[in-house]
Amino acid sequence: MSNLLAMARRIIHQILRDKRTLALLIIAPLLILTLVWYIFGAKTSEPNLAIINYQNSDLLPAFKASDYQRMSPLEAHQALADKKIDAYVDLKNPVKVHLEGSDPSRNGLAMNKIQKSMQKVQQISITKMQTQLKSVIQNQQKAIQAQQQIMKQMTIAMQQYAPSILIAIQQQAPKPEQPAKMQAPEKVSLDVSYLHGNDSLNTFDAFGPAMVGIFVFLFIFMIGGVSFLRERTTGTLDRLMASPIKNYQIIWGYMIGFGLFVIVQSFILTCYLVYVLKIYNVGSIADVLIIVFILSFSALSLSILLSTAAKNELQMFQFIPLVIVPQVFLSGLFPIDTLPRWVQMIGNLMPIHYSTEALRNIMIRGTGFAGWWLDGLVLIIFSLVFITLNIFTIRASRPLA
Amino acid sequence: MTYPVKGEHLHKKFKKQIVLDDVSLTLREGEIYGLIGPSGAGKTTLVKILLGLEKADSGNVELFEQKPTLSAFRSLGYMAQSDALYNELSAYQNLEFFASIQGLRGKAKKQRILEVAKNVGLDQDLKKGVAQFSGGMRRRLSLAAALVHEPRLYLLDEPTVGLDPLIRRDIWTLFHFLRSKGATIIVTTHVMDEVSQCDRVGLLSDGHLIAEGSPKELTEQYNVETVEDVFLVKEGAKG
Structure with missing residues (x-):
């Protein structure tokens, strides 16, 4: 036990004296998260649009001057080529849209806006049709009134010359029904309700849980892996092995020593996200901390395991594209439901996948323990497997003990 | 007299290269034993095997007259x-x-x-x-x-x-x-002036312990000026 504590104390001293590492562990994730927050949390920008051939168009009211610049066809073409506008709309019949096209997200924004305007265009044509219809009806009503006038005069004439026939006709005539009054169509409105989150939930809120996992994993992986690698390359591990320390004490000493910094790191990171960047969070901070904490243990134990396969720091960092990058893509930042089955299977082997799921459940869906215990358990199993493998690896290089 | 370290018939290969070939070595309590030899002779490997940091392919190691623990x-x-x-x-x-x-x-x-x-x-x-x-x-x-x-x-x-x-x-x-x-x-060295300070020395060359004894005994036995010359005599005999 005291060997374990000596191990842990040494690691704590090492990190405390190495200010750069300490900064990397705590300040770097904050900086990057802030950057990501600006990128994904910012309001989506408005597309720059223009219209041409609008002079004689009835559709002009749908394209407000504040949204659409008025241009001549030549100007618009040039502006599009210079990327000054994302698209222009040709209001000649039929209406045509010309897109700049090189950036899919800008295309999407432009099309979104234009389609909204096109809805207005349809409204305009509907009201136009309504007014045309009304005037047709009014004309017909006038014609009917004129006929009724004639009929009245004919009735008067009949009363004078053939009253008996008139009575017979009046009896046989069907009773006119009162015409139903035209009713204004009811306005259809959309009522949106959210099971989780609300309409102010932006991309960063959805990315946040995955981001926390990725950064904690990345930094612990780098620092833990290099730290254990140095233990082997400088020969201090040999010295440890020529001492009475037990194999599990070496590995668990690492876990405890780093664990302290992990607690501090995840606490600062989580508080920064929730209180400073105000990421959407309906769950409890304690639950978030527990998941981040468990995740970093799996990062640490995995990095120690992989450091045995590396001969120097460079080789350790070569694991990042292999171990970290696929986790970033399969972690839940991007939807993976449509991927081939074998890719999904790989995703299921990745610790960050589980932390993202658990953190989304906690922060966005607000589920309590029931929502994350399974993911947490999987992460613990990951760590235990890696730790056991580590102990066996050390045992293999220590034949006599 | 007890024997703090005892290695018997130690063999060690790294892939195809033979590093130790049937090396036996016993240390007496309270002596300074110098393990000398050119670089690559297997000194470090021998020390690591005696410590138990590496496993010999065959042979026995005893620390303080028992299996190392x-x-x-x-x-x-x-x-x-x-x-x-x-x-x-x-x-x-x-x-x-x-x-x-x-x-x-x-x-x-x-x-x-x-x-x-x-x-x-x-x-x-x-x-x-x-x-x-x-x-x-x-x-x-x-x-x-x-x-x-x-x-x-x-x-x-x-x-x-x-x-x-x-x-x-x-x-x-x-x-x-x-x-x-x-x-x-037990000290490994290739500084020859330190050799005379040892009580006994072992000469390691190409994985063989070619000679062992006190510096004085060795120089007398091979009729040379310094322990270093023993290597030359041995190499010459081989050639």
Whole structure:
């Protein structure tokens, strides 16, 4: 036990004296998260649009001057080529849209806006049709009134010359029904309700849980892996092995020593996200901390395991594209439901996948323990497997003990 | 007489290269044994096998007349060829860590650290970070870390490499002092003037222990001036 504590104390001293590492562990994730927050949390920008051939168009009211610049066809073409506008709309019949096209997200924004305007265009044509219809009806009503006038005069004439026939006709005539009054169509409105989150939930809120996992994993992986690698390359591990320390004490000493910094790191990171960047969070901070904490243990134990396969720091960092990058893509930042089955299977082997799921459940869906215990358990199993493998690896290089 | 270290018929291969070929070696209690030979002769491998850091392909190793166990390591001080120090820590923190995992506690630990620091002449530099140490200081601190728990057996892999002659002399004085207190020391070196300070030397060449004995016996037996010349005689005989 005291060997374990000596191990842990040494690691704590090492990190405390190495200010750069300490900064990397705590300040770097904050900086990057802030950057990501600006990128994904910012309001989506408005597309720059223009219209041409609008002079004689009835559709002009749908394209407000504040949204659409008025241009001549030549100007618009040039502006599009210079990327000054994302698209222009040709209001000649039929209406045509010309897109700049090189950036899919800008295309999407432009099309979104234009389609909204096109809805207005349809409204305009509907009201136009309504007014045309009304005037047709009014004309017909006038014609009917004129006929009724004639009929009245004919009735008067009949009363004078053939009253008996008139009575017979009046009896046989069907009773006119009162015409139903035209009713204004009811306005259809959309009522949106959210099971989780609300309409102010932006991309960063959805990315946040995955981001926390990725950064904690990345930094612990780098620092833990290099730290254990140095233990082997400088020969201090040999010295440890020529001492009475037990194999599990070496590995668990690492876990405890780093664990302290992990607690501090995840606490600062989580508080920064929730209180400073105000990421959407309906769950409890304690639950978030527990998941981040468990995740970093799996990062640490995995990095120690992989450091045995590396001969120097460079080789350790070569694991990042292999171990970290696929986790970033399969972690839940991007939807993976449509991927081939074998890719999904790989995703299921990745610790960050589980932390993202658990953190989304906690922060966005607000589920309590029931929502994350399974993911947490999987992460613990990951760590235990890696730790056991580590102990066996050390045992293999220590034949006599 | 007890035998702190005993290796019998040790064989070791790395892939196809034979590093040790039937090496047997027994240390007597309270002697300084010098293991000499050119680079690549297998000195470091032999030391690591005797320690149990590496496994011999065949042969037996005994530490303190029994199969090596973890508790045997408590009476063993090992200094590797590399300095094996934690660069981020101060000299004191390094010694404190190695003392702790060797089971030293509290006041005794502190006292012992100051003592070994004085022994290697680093008592003024304990608070400095190891990263600022010169090569010689690192070597001495590494030695201090092997001494801190007062072991009965020392395995020192080139302890004086890169040290200036004055400090080297001080360190050999220290070795003689440790031996006078009953410790057994095995030292690898290829500095020939250190050989005469050993009680016995073993000559290792290409994985074979080609000669063994006190420096005086060896020079007389082969009728040469220095122990170094024994290598030449042996090589000549082979050719």
